[in-house]
Amino acid sequence: MAGSASAQEFVRGDCMGVVQPTKSLRFENDEHARWYKRFWTGNCQDLSLCFPGSPNWNDIVTKLVIKGGASEKPALLPKACKLGQMIGMEWARDRRIKRISTQDLKRFSNILDDAGDPLKGVEAVELKARALLSQPKG
Numbered sequence: 001m002a003g004s005a006s007a008q009e010f011v012r013g014d015c016m017g018v019v020q021p022t023k024s025l026r027f028e029n030d031e032h033a034r035w036y037k038r039f040w041t042g043n044c045q046d047l048s049l050c051f052p053g054s055p056n057w058n059d060i061v062t063k064l065v066i067k068g069g070a071s072e073k074p075a076l077l078p079k080a081c082k083l084g085q086m087i088g089m090e091w092a093r094d095r096r097i098k099r100i101s102t103q104d105l106k107r108f109s110n111i112l113d114d115a116g117d118p119l120k121g122v123e124a125v126e127l128k129a130r131a132l133l134s135q136p137k138g
Helices: 030-041 057-091 102-114 118-133
Strands: none
Touching: 030 057, 057 102, 057 118, 102 118
């Protein structure tokens, strides 16, 4: 199934053509990798102070694609997938140094939910995320 994550790769299958495979990403440590998996899947395995489930990026992409419909999917899906990798890699970092917080994720989710056009919502979130990433670390 295109939208499901396989056992080896937990990022949606239909995102795999546009994002870097997880095994090739450079994580700071094992915990960074586990939080990145949480970001995409909602799985809290081996994480303390973690709340499992939704929202997670795989679910968010599904909602965006449904909201955008077939006509927007070719433009929307790759942008949403790439955005997930960019946000997820930063959010999953140690809380003392990351530049995207859980509070930011909540704001991003609200922007996506409130956007009449999901593509415009993704673009708005990308601008905000890039602005946060341009700030000095920790």
